[in-house]
Amino acid sequence: MKRYSVFAIAREAVRYHMGWERAWASPEPKPAYDVIIVGAGGHGLATAYYLGKNFGITNVAIIEKGWLGGGNTGRNTTIIRSNYLQDPSAAIYEKSRSLYETLSQDLNYNVMFSPRGVMMLAQTHHEVRGYLRTQHANALQGVATEFITPQRVKELCPILNIDGPRYPVLGALWQARGGTGRHDAVAWGYARACSAMGMHIIQNCEVKGVRSENGAVTGVDTTKGFIGTKKLGMVVAGHSGQLAEMAGFRLPIEAVALQALVSEPIKPCMDVVVMANTVHGYMSQSDKGEMVIGGGTDGFNNYTQRGSFHHIEETLRALVETFPIISRLKMLRQWGGIVDMTGDRSPLISKTPLGNCFINCGWGTGGFKAIPGSGWAMAELMAKGEPGPLAAEFNMWRFKEGRFIDESVAAGVAH
Amino acid sequence: MLTLECPYCGVMADETELSPGYEAHLKRFGPGASPEEFEAYMFARKNPKGVHFERWRHSYGCGKWFLAARCTATLEVFGTYPAQVSEPPADIIAKIQARRPDWQPDWKATK
Ligand SMILES: Cc1cc2nc3c(=O)[nH]c(=O)nc-3n(C[C@H](O)[C@H](O)[C@H](O)COP(=O)(O)OP(=O)(O)OC[C@H]3O[C@@H](n4cnc5c(N)ncnc54)[C@H](O)[C@@H]3O)c2cc1C
Ligand SMILES: [Zn+2]
Numbered sequence: 001m002k003r004y005s006v007f008a009i010a011r012e013a014v015r016y017h018m019g020w021e022r023a024w025a026s027p028e029p030k031p032a033y034d035v036i037i038v039g040a041g042g043h044g045l046a047t048a049y050y051l052g053k054n055f056g057i058t059n060v061a062i063i064e065k066g067w068l069g070g071g072n073t074g075r076n077t078t079i080i081r082s083n084y085l086q087d088p089s090a091a092i093y094e095k096s097r098s099l100y101e102t103l104s105q106d107l108n109y110n111v112m113f114s115p116r117g118v119m120m121l122a123q124t125h126h127e128v129r130g131y132l133r134t135q136h137a138n139a140l141q142g143v144a145t146e147f148i149t150p151q152r153v154k155e156l157c158p159i160l161n162i163d164g165p166r167y168p169v170l171g172a173l174w175q176a177r178g179g180t181g182r183h184d185a186v187a188w189g190y191a192r193a194c195s196a197m198g199m200h201i202i203q204n205c206e207v208k209g210v211r212s213e214n215g216a217v218t219g220v221d222t223t224k225g226f227i228g229t230k231k232l233g234m235v236v237a238g239h240s241g242q243l244a245e246m247a248g249f250r251l252p253i254e255a256v257a258l259q260a261l262v263s264e265p266i267k268p269c270m271d272v273v274v275m276a277n278t279v280h281g282y283m284s285q286s287d288k289g290e291m292v293i294g295g296g297t298d299g300f301n302n303y304t305q306r307g308s309f310h311h312i313e314e315t316l317r318a319l320v321e322t323f324p325i326i327s328r329l330k331m332l333r334q335w336g337g338i339v340d341m342t343g344d345r346s347p348l349i350s351k352t353p354l355g356n357c358f359i360n361c362g363w364g365t366g367g368f369k370a371i372p373g374s375g376w377a378m379a380e381l382m383a384k385g386e387p388g389p390l391a392a393e394f395n396m397w398r399f400k401e402g403r404f405i406d407e408s409v410a411a412g413v414a415h
Numbered sequence: 416m417l418t419l420e421c422p423y424c425g426v427m428a429d430e431t432e433l434s435p436g437y438e439a440h441l442k443r444f445g446p447g448a449s450p451e452e453f454e455a456y457m458f459a460r461k462n463p464k465g466v467h468f469e470r471w472r473h474s475y476g477c478g479k480w481f482l483a484a485r486c487t488a489t490l491e492v493f494g495t496y497p498a499q500v501s502e503p504p505a506d507i508i509a510k511i512q513a514r515r516p517d518w519q520p521d522w523k524a525t526k
Contacts, residue, residue, distance in 0.1 A: 241462035252458035254437060255487070299435035300417070301487045303464045308416050310431050343458045400454040 001196035003108050023188060024195035029202050032228030033061045035382060036220060037235055038207045038243060040064035042073040042183075043360055043367065044235035045190035045201075046375020047382065049107075052197040054376070055383035060199040061229075062191075063222060065206035069187030072237050073368065075305075075337035077260050077294040079273055079282070080369040081118040081178035083145045085134050086405050088393035089346060090141040095390060096373025100181060103372060109189030111181050112287070116272055118178030119148075119156060121322075123167035123278040131173040148174045157272050159325045166321065167278050180273060180284055186371055210247040216355045217247070232357045233382055238303065238338030240361035249353045251361070252343040252399045257307035258297045258365050261315075261334040265289030269325065279318035283326075291326060293319060297339060297365060307336040339364045344404035349377050349391040358382050359396070422495045424477040436470030438462075439482045440502055464488050466511055466518050468503055471495075484511055 082093035162169035209221035219228035295315025
């Protein structure tokens with residue numbers, strides 16, 4: 001792999017840009033691998049990358065039914081923050097956020113991490129108390145957040161209407177080192193680095209069945225035939241229920257649609273991320289000038305990658321109230337992703353009933369921010385066969401044992 | 416927008432008039448149940464890509480709970496039926512099989 005650098009640009013400039021290589025190879029599958037990861041979204045690719053980087057395991061295939069990064073990783077609104085309430089969540093999201101800080105250098109690929117600050121508005125007294133509690137929890141966890149006044153909110157984001165009429169802004173939980181990143185680049189950067197380590201990224205290849213013998217996986221049946229493996233990692237987000245069914249177990253997960261939309265591009269008017277959970281909408285501005293907007297999930301199982309229209313109406317109603325400036329904006333595009341919602345709104349990074357089969361899923365509406373940390377923890381779990389400290393609490397048996405990592409009480413919106 | 420017919424009052428109700436209740440025909444467990452049974456009832460979900468049976472409440476109408484048979488891969492609705500049954504009635508099964516000839520009911524095997 002040729003490194004990207006200012007010298008590479010200069011070199012290519014004098015060669016009419018004829019020397020750029022493909023970012024990753026597209027090999028045909030081998031008969032067997034040491035590790036197969038199903039799903040080339042951010043979490044699957046990051047798992048493979050840290051298997052190679054941290055554990056030297058590179059005889060790895062990442063099998064993807066569509067194109068890499070075409071799932072939720074390429075459909076999200078890219079909010080990165082780590083101001084969660086529960087200790088296990090704060091630990092893994094903060095690990096992830098800190099890995100984002102240097103990810104472009106690590107991968108030699110610009111993921112455009114932009115720590116512009118994330119502001120979660122408190123618009124009811126209940127929310128004020130909730131965020132004060134989170135702020136204190138974050139202080140104990142070593143996550144830098146602060147509860148700020150309405151005046152400071154207005155200074156940081158002048159286009160915000162803090163005076164109501166329905167829900168005046170009473171303060172906000174502010175994480176200055178939160179922000180956004182370029183979602184596609186995260187997938188592409190990890191894919192390029194995995195390919196450079198000799199791993200196989202096999203796109204347009206759907207896993208149709210999981211074969212096992214004596215309680216252990218032997219391989220997967222795919223649209224390109226049977227591929228054997230010593231260890232299997234399922235990292236397929238919305239399709240986790242399907243993969244689990246192939247392997248013969250059930251998950252505490254429902255797949256539902258979550259939508260996002262972007263406006264026509266306008267001049268820079270907002271340089272922070274704002275989440276308004278009471279009225280239920282959130283917004284940031286992309287580098288192209290589009291306002292990037294997200295809202296609520298549908299309340300029923302859905303695999304179609306399109307959600308119900310009334311959510312768009314509700315989200316925009318909420319945001320017009322919060323940001324009156326956007327009332328005349330035209331919306332350019334709208335899309336949906338299938339998110340994997342667990343019973344306690346926290347993910348699974350877990351062993352499964354099959355000995356050499358591991359699962360990483362349940363990131364639901366908020367797993368883009370978790371990609372580096374989740375891949376780090378999942379790689380450790382798969383390499384050692386036992387979870388390290390980051391993954392330990394996120395096992396799938398917590399539902400049976402009643403040890404939930406309850407983030408749903410901590411925030412109405414979890415993006 | 417999803418539209419379902421309430422089997423009690425006969426209203427064709429838009430999704431905004433209804434409240435979703437997720438998987439239907441779950442076997443309930445209470446005090447004294449094993450952790451496995453309780454987990455199966457409370458959390459472990461079928462979450463199929465295809466034919467699915469769900470609970471819905473006509474919350475901004477007659478207020479009653481009913482059940483619906485739907486395809487989660489296409490959003491097609493096969494039919495709705497009252498909630499006082501432990502498995503889908505024969506006419507609903509027939510409607511599903513008319514549209515999905517390969518589909519077989521599997522609750523007898525799993526329950
Ligand atoms: C509209 C929207 C907004 C969001 N906003 C945010 C946000 O602001 N911040 C945030 O942190 N998170 C956000 N999220 C959540 C985030 O996008 C996801 O949690 C994250 O991208 C999940 O990554 P993943 O790698 O697990 O899944 P995916 O990126 O979905 O990858 C899974 C891959 O598995 C493949 N696959 C599935 N089945 C098979 C099979 N049988 N064989 C082979 N391959 C298969 C799929 O094709 C897919 O590419 C949002 C999500 C959506 C939909
Ligand atoms: Zn009714």
